[in-house]
Amino acid sequence: MKNPIENLNKNFDSRVRLGIMSALIVNAEVNFNELKELIQVTDGNLASHLKALEENGYIKVHKGFIGRKTNTTYTATKAGEKAFKLHLDALEEMIRSAK
Amino acid sequence: MKNPIENLNKNFDSRVRLGIMSALIVNAEVNFNELKELIQVTDGNLASHLKALEENGYIKVHKGFIGRKTNTTYTATKAGEKAFKLHLDALEEMIRSAK
Numbered sequence: 001m002k003n004p005i006e007n008l009n010k011n012f013d014s015r016v017r018l019g020i021m022s023a024l025i026v027n028a029e030v031n032f033n034e035l036k037e038l039i040q041v042t043d044g045n046l047a048s049h050l051k052a053l054e055e056n057g058y059i060k061v062h063k064g065f066i067g068r069k070t071n072t073t074y075t076a077t078k079a080g081e082k083a084f085k086l087h088l089d090a091l092e093e094m095i096r097s098a099k
Numbered sequence: 100m101k102n103p104i105e106n107l108n109k110n111f112d113s114r115v116r117l118g119i120m121s122a123l124i125v126n127a128e129v130n131f132n133e134l135k136e137l138i139q140v141t142d143g144n145l146a147s148h149l150k151a152l153e154e155n156g157y158i159k160v161h162k163g164f165i166g167r168k169t170n171t172t173y174t175a176t177k178a179g180e181k182a183f184k185l186h187l188d189a190l191e192e193m194i195r196s197a198k
Binding site: 001003004005006008010013014015016018019021022023025026027038039040084088091092094095097098099 | 100102103104105107109112113114115117118120121122124125126137138139183187190191193194196197198
């Protein structure tokens with residue numbers, strides 16, 4: 001048996017990060033509240049994972065306004081898309097080895 | 100879009116736990132050193148994840164001997180196999196939604 005988790009990316013261990021990246025792969029741009037509602041996590045939990053992904057260069061943050069209200073949106077970077085797709089490939093390989 | 104991580108099991112967030120469960124699904128019984136070599140982690144890291152999986156009732160520990168040397172082996176429980184398979188199904192669903 002070869003190492004089933006060899007190519008899994010440590011930065012995507014958390015389910016919350018998988019959820020964020022999935023949402024940003026499917027949608028060009030998502031705001032904080034949409035993400036929170038989609039993934040069903042607390043503000044603090046979501047914010048800390050968004051920060052980590054930003055620090056990894058996997059997502060970009062855009063601070064904007066809708067009228068007078070702030071509207072913070074997120075997009076996946078090219079590097080983030082690539083890293084996430086490699087992680088999904090590695091997950092698929094792990095699943096195949098276990099089934 | 101529906102929640103892409105709805106059915107992911109928090110207990111399997113860690114890659115190390117995915118590796119342990121994969122190994123125990125494929126092989127009836129695996130010992131500590133075999134797991135360590137397969138997954139390429141430190142003793143401490145492996146031991147702490149094995150302990151967590153044992154506390155969840157997902158794996159069973161068997162303390163034995165080969166000659167005078169201790170030989171600790173691990174097997175997946177029925178509950179562990181079931182939980183892991185549900186987690187793999189949820190990962191597959193997440194992957195499908197993101198591709």
